[in-house]
Amino acid sequence: MHDTAHDPSRRRLLRGVAAASAALALPAWARTDRPTAAAPITRAIPSSGERIPVVGLGTNAYGVATAEEKAPLREVLQRLARLDNSVVDTAPSYRNSEAVLGELIEELGVRPRFFLATKVTAPDGDVARGVEQMEASFRHLRTDVIDLMMVHNLNGAEAILPTLAEWKRAGRLRHIGITTSSDRQHAEAAALIRAYPLDVVQVNYSLDDREAESTVFPAAQARGTAVLLNVPLGGRRGSLFARVRDVPLPPWAAEFEAASWAQLFLKYSLGHPAVTAVLPGTTKLANLEDNLGAGRGALPDADARRRIEAFWDALPRA
Ligand SMILES: NC(=O)c1ccc[n+]([C@@H]2O[C@H](COP(=O)([O-])OP(=O)(O)OC[C@H]3O[C@@H](n4cnc5c(N)ncnc54)[C@H](OP(=O)(O)O)[C@@H]3O)[C@@H](O)[C@H]2O)c1
16 A cells, blocks of 8 residues: 555655645746745744745835825735745834735735734733734734734833733744844843743844844844844935945955845845844835845855955944
8 A cells, every 4th residue: 555644755746736736826926936046045933943035024114005105015025925935024003014015915815925024012011902903913914824923122022922922822923022123122132032932033233233243143042033133224214325325336245246235234134143034124126126136145254244344334424
């Protein structure tokens, strides 16, 4: 008798058939890119082993209202869906960004292509308010399962983390974590990483903001916590681009295959061994393409990162 369960080649074949059928259920443009020499780099979330592309998407500017405003965002999501399991990061506080994402993702039929991440707060330890917020996130995102739920800016973290852990055990959340975008909270974030079994920490870090290297990163590395980076391009206020407006890209950027300033900035961060993925925010397809280029090819090693830092530190402030 042929026992499928114990025949690895047959199991592999069936898995291949299942994957091919799943891919065919998606619109043609949404099928995974064929692996090539320049395939997107992926890294594993240590606690689950799940792989995510190293360049995801921040959506704090996705809180829009009109069809004209939604059109470029649809293009961005459609392009990103060609990769498998990209992180799309949102929050209830980004105006109606969650609802816009839910609508566009449903319309494109690409929910399985994304690793959806959102956030929750429990102000003054009010867990009931956090629970209400999370229920609203499920409705707005039009999904039964959220891939990652993080406590936003550590607000009410100790109060609500046990609820997040419970919802994870129940299967409604797949990963849990915390976020901060303020250096002042890094010590507290590191303490939470040491105290709770968190899958992910999302933190501010870039060439111009390296504090997390000495606080959050070592705690995350010691505990096997994945590190996602917010404001990796300096954000809308402190943009890194302002400082290099009239500066040509140095020729040595080619050594780690950075073809633009955005790629140099993102590759710099991805070159740190603690970092799992960066979440640049963009509302434009051309900028997404540029950012995705940072997730392919070579990355700077420790020496190249030191050279980038020396170059950056010598530039006049914008
Ligand atoms: N505490 C927290 O939890 C927290 C705080 C802040 C942010 N976040 C998350 O992190 C994400 C990223 O942060 P952010 O969006 O504030 O800042 P960011 O990613 O550092 O920068 C976004 C800005 O850069 C521009 N940009 C993006 N790609 C570009 C490119 N290739 N070339 C030139 N300009 C480019 C964007 O403009 P266009 O839209 O025109 O491309 C936008 O103005 C947020 O969207 C959010 O999801 C979380």
